[in-house]
Amino acid sequence: MQIIDKKSNTIPSPCVASIGFFDGVHKGHYYLIKQVLAEANRRDLKSALLTFPIHPAKVMRPDTVMEHLTIRDEKLELLAKTSVDYCFLIDFTKELSQLTAREFMQFILKDKYNVKVLVIGYDHRFGHNREEGFEDYCRYGKELGIEVIQAKAFYDDSVDVSSSYIRKAIDAGDVLLAEQYLGYPYFLEGKVIQGKQLGRTIGFPTANVNVSSPDKLIPKDGVYAVKVLVEDNQEEYWGMLNIGHRPTVDDGPNRSIEVNILDFNKDIYNKSIRLLFKHRLRDEVKFSSIDKLVEQLHRDEESVRKLIK
Ligand SMILES: Cc1cc2nc3c(=O)[nH]c(=O)nc-3n(C[C@H](O)[C@H](O)[C@H](O)COP(=O)(O)O)c2cc1C
Ligand SMILES: Nc1ncnc2c1ncn2[C@@H]1O[C@H](COP(=O)(O)OP(=O)(O)O)[C@@H](O)[C@H]1O
Incomplete structure (x- = not known):
């Protein structure tokens, strides 16, 4: 073209x-x-x-x-x-x-x-x-x-497929429906930035993503199973991703997007990554302690592993 x-x-x-x-x-x-x-x-x-x-x-x-x-x-x-x-x-x-x-x-x-x-x-x-x-x-x-x-x-299924219909699905967290109408999984792209470095101390390092454009629609807050393409789409992994305000740890005004990549252990600060939204797992929750959050992260990981089996 x-x-x-x-x-x-x-x-x-x-x-x-x-x-x-x-x-x-x-x-x-x-x-x-x-x-x-x-x-x-x-x-x-x-x-x-x-x-x-x-x-x-x-x-x-x-x-x-x-x-x-x-x-x-x-x-x-x-x-x-x-x-x-x-x-x-x-x-x-x-x-x-x-x-x-x-x-x-x-x-x-x-x-x-x-x-x-x-x-x-x-x-x-x-x-x-x-x-x-x-x-x-x-x-x-x-x-x-x-x-x-x-x-x-x-x-498609008697639905008149349109960009605004797909935007509504993504806004509601329905990434499966979005994929059905897009013909590919909805994705975000951005640079990995520094977070509070808490993730590594609880066994779940998370790459915090700064989305490349403010004009890009961000799916509804919550936890998703995603495919992760690191740097120029050369390597593909699965991951679990959270979008939200992290009420258990800081509940600040900024919406964060962070992903724990499964079976991965590399420093990827400043690299660009692409996140492909495959499934919504749950809402973001305020846990009574970090330990409870960690228990849930183990369950989230299990859910992703089941999905990809
Ligand atoms: C899959 C996944 C699910 C998460 N779910 C929640 C949640 O339900 N509630 C919450 O407060 N934070 C949640 N978080 C965010 C964690 O609080 C955060 O990753 C952790 O504090 C480490 O952040 P940092 O290393 O960027 O500082 C989730 C993170 C991931 C990767
Ligand atoms: N499995 C993994 N998933 C995500 N990031 C990882 C992973 N392994 C190593 N990293 C690296 O560790 C960083 C995240 O560690 P973390 O302690 O959560 O720090 P931060 O708060 O700065 O995100 C990522 O940005 C990445 O460079």
């Missing part, structure tokens, strides 16, 4: 394209992408996805808090796994938001990106105030020489 952003001066070959924010690159997105690839194949054209590094709503109202399933580079990594030829990364600006649907089709899709066929998500709208709809896009397409096709919707 070739990324074409404002720095590139490549003029793309004629292509079939779709537009979207593609947060999470979930099964619904894959279904849309498959339709783009099929149309491109049939016509012997290139395939393309047009997306925005920053969400249009955030550009329009910068104080909007948005928690995403994927940050920019994660999204590009997932899109690159499809066989799409181009990813057009376009900065959504206030000026761009002023373009009517017809102007967007003419100046951006046709003139800038050489789009011959536009595959529109079944509920996707674009152009100033998103005032127009599919029929209008078809009419402008006829005038401009862009064929407009409406994509079919994707349903």
Whole structure:
């Protein structure tokens, strides 16, 4: 996949394209992408996805808090796994938001990106105030020489798979449901930072993770079985992870994310790790003593070992 952003001066070959924010690159997105690839194949054209590094709503109202399933580079990594030829990364600006649907089709899709066929998500709208709809896009397409096709919707167990549906599942700690709709386990990535160094004294060292972007959605507080990829995904382990305020030891204002990696004993401070959420084990609990916490950690470890058997 070739990324074409404002720095590139490549003029793309004629292509079939779709537009979207593609947060999470979930099964619904894959279904849309498959339709783009099929149309491109049939016509012997290139395939393309047009997306925005920053969400249009955030550009329009910068104080909007948005928690995403994927940050920019994660999204590009997932899109690159499809066989799409181009990813057009376009900065959504206030000026761009002023373009009517017809102007967007003419100046951006046709003139800038050489789009011959536009595959529109079944509920996707674009152009100033998103005032127009599919029929209008078809009419402008006829005038401009862009064929407009409406994509079919994707349903899984009759659920209309969407990024916001998956965000709700993760917010509720339902990482199994999230994995079903994403098509891969939800993951966080970050650097291992120093904690209070208590973990090693109770037999459970925990790598404290500083998540790489504040825009990333953090699952509900609690304990999870996770897969852990250490440094550039070279090594894979299982681990047990806690998200929360550690009420037994400090109950501070900061939410910590820490993982005890099974069958592992290395110093990984400052290394980056990726955490893949596989199962939710339980809520975070305030124990009456550290000993009681340690007893529970042994039970958590057993639960993870049972899961991976
Ligand atoms: C799998 C797992 C489960 C945990 N569950 C709890 C919990 O229920 N309640 C709690 O107060 N802390 C919990 N913790 C956090 C521990 O209190 C913490 O890891 C320990 O104090 C060591 O932290 P430090 O070495 O970063 O200082 C959990 C940690 C892990 C790894
Ligand atoms: N099995 C393991 N799981 C997690 N971290 C481990 C493990 N073995 C060694 N470590 C290392 O020990 C550190 C955690 O030890 P800990 O005493 O909990 O200190 P801290 O409070 O700084 O996290 C990790 O950051 C990592 O470098």
